[in-house]
Amino acid sequence: MKISQKLFLAFIGLTSIVLVATLSLARWSFDQGFSNYIHSLEENRLTHLSKSLTTLYSQSDFNWNNVTSEQYERLLSFFIPDIAKIAKTDRKGPPPRAGFREGRIKPPPSASGDTRAGIAPHLRNPERRGPPRRNGPPTAIYTPDGVLLAGETFDSLEEKISIPVTHDGDVIAILYSNPRVEVDSQSAQAFFEQQLWTSLWIGLLCLMLASLISWVLARLLLLPVKEVIKSISHLSKGNYSERFNEKRLDELGQLMNDIDLLAMTLDKNRTAKNRWFADISHELRTPLSILCGEIDAIKAEIRPFNQVQLKSLEQEVMRIKHLVDDLYQLSLSDLGGLKYHFEPLNITVCITETLNSLIDKVSEKGLSINFINSEKVIVNGDKMRLQQLFTNVVLNAVAYTDSPGHIDIDLIEESASLLILVNDTKPSVPLDDCEVLFDPLHRQDSSRARRNNGAGLGLTISRNIVEAHSGSITARPSNLGGLCIEIILPIFKESH
The missing domain is CATH 3.30.565.10 (Histidine kinase-like ATPase, C-terminal domain)
Known part of the structure; x- marks a missing residue:
């Protein structure tokens, strides 16, 4: 696999990971934001309801026993329209009938034998008319001591939205609500599916765009690398005259400058080596030519073989020996072969x-x-x-x-x-x-x-x-x- 393909796949893989993480976080943020929006609307509704309960408490001589079940139910039927449209509770079947049903609360036994002594006295009359049906989340009114006054019965009051009802700074009741949302209506389900498909199409479009950009970037980034590879190929073939024309200020530019410097050094060393071989050949050829000429002259009896000629031959031999000794000393010193005793x-x-x-x-x-x-x-x-x-x-x-x-x-x-x-x-x-x-x-x-x-x-x-x-x-x-x-x-x- 070519490096361009590897680089392209790396860009695509990184983009895919970032894209999946981004869409997942966006989906989670949407769900959280939707849930927070529902809770905010419910808190707003309970705040308005607490004010109405405070007014009702004042009008009932500051005694919850003077409040009828119909009055409670009319208050609890108050809801903000957005809640009714968006929030669908976790209850199954039709909305419950307003009011209190028998068996909803299991009161403690009383001395008179009335099994509903744990409920407010004004709610013990079984004869009551059905008030308006409530469409909002299940809501209940409790006394500060935990006695149910009206509304739904909750198995546990934990993780419920609660708003205190106060009068002159004293808590006279507590409103509880359970706006847990389950998307099981057709319109809400269609909305969530639309958001999901929209996110998938956006992700696919971003992936295609990232693929195009990655392909272009891979080619652009590999252009100087290909130039470096080409230059190194020239160096390996002994062509030291090639130079980079592009001037860059990044790490690749520094690499190009180093390769140019290497090419110049190799060219200089090759020139010096060729010149050295030529000089050595010249230095050796001169005394050898003299020796050969004098020996030929002696053999042809042009010159007599005497001490003068012998000394001349010795001088040329010593000249060759001196050159060979110098070359040997130089090679040892270049290679670090000279021994030193400091x-x-x-x-x-x-x-x-x-x-x-x-x-x-x-x-x-x-x-x-x-x-x-x-x-x-x-x-x-x-x-x-x-x-x-x-x-x-x-x-x-x-x-x-x-x-x-x-x-x-x-x-x-x-x-x-x-x-x-x-x-x-x-x-x-x-x-x-x-x-x-x-x-x-x-x-x-x-x-x-x-x-x-x-x-x-x-x-x-x-x-x-x-x-x-x-x-x-x-x-x-x-x-x-x-x-x-x-x-x-x-x-x-x-x-x-």
Whole structure:
């Protein structure tokens, strides 16, 4: 299954869940609102009825015994028209006849043998006329003590709507009503079915609309993803020139920028690799060509085989050996294969020993070295690798400095680091080219490109050594007219 189909199905599934939950909550809210509306109307009716009962109580000399059953029934027959139209009670069959039926209340026995002593005395007369029929919810009037005065008989007064009837702040009776609604009339049932079908059609329409929107969104959201997949496919095939034209500010835009940067890096590395192979081939071909030419000349007896020719052959062999050794050292340093033994050492002594071993080569070139520093500066490093570092830097300066000239080495101790400056005299290097001096086999198309031996790997190996010592090495034009190599190493701090 394609990702577009999965994304579409995810949108549809999420929309369906939200839609079902929304319609269910809407249905529940409708039922609750309808029930609350019925209860509100019933409370309004009971409030009006309580006022009429208070008036009737006052007119009956403040005694419920003076109220006839007909008066009660006429009051209880009062209802709000909306209640009669909407509320249909849970009673089955025709509405009950108004008044009190025998057997509705089971009164306690009295001393006179009257079994209706628990009912108000004025209601004990069985001869009464039927008052108007009541269509509203079942309603009853009780005294504060729980004696039924008129109305329906409830098995339990809990969960009933109750309104107190008061007179001068005293509760003289309590009205109870049971407006529980059962939708069993045809009109109400038709209304509820209509609402249900309307909700279903609305849900179906919303689902179709959500499906259309989900399909469009899935296609729009996958467009940049497809572009990313296409770009990665180009990278896997070695085509590093493709770039994204669309500029985005979201996470996909950041991914596109990273892929563009990766393509540029891969292209740069491939170019550097090709250039490196070409340079290595050139460096190896030159001494090999000389060797082959001299050997052919000796074999053809054009040149005699003597010590002079043997020394010339040895020089070319040593040149090849030097190049192979540099390549081996570079590969080890790039792979982290150079072994380091770190220990606190005096960098001043390390530099002095290195310069003493190179004094003959410096003198042969007609140069001089100035290094005057008697202060003791301790760094944590590998003595052999640091001497290799200083050897490469000094020999690079010797190879590229015109005679007569000089090389200055200065140590500047800062708070937590040591700055080593190696300055030489002209010729110099343009500032823009200083950043690439540490690339393997780099050559400058200037007067500093002239050198007698080496393959241009010394500074690259030096950079790896400095980085292994948690330092940095950079190059810039020197104030002396040549090149300045800046080396920064951390100073060793003894823990107390």
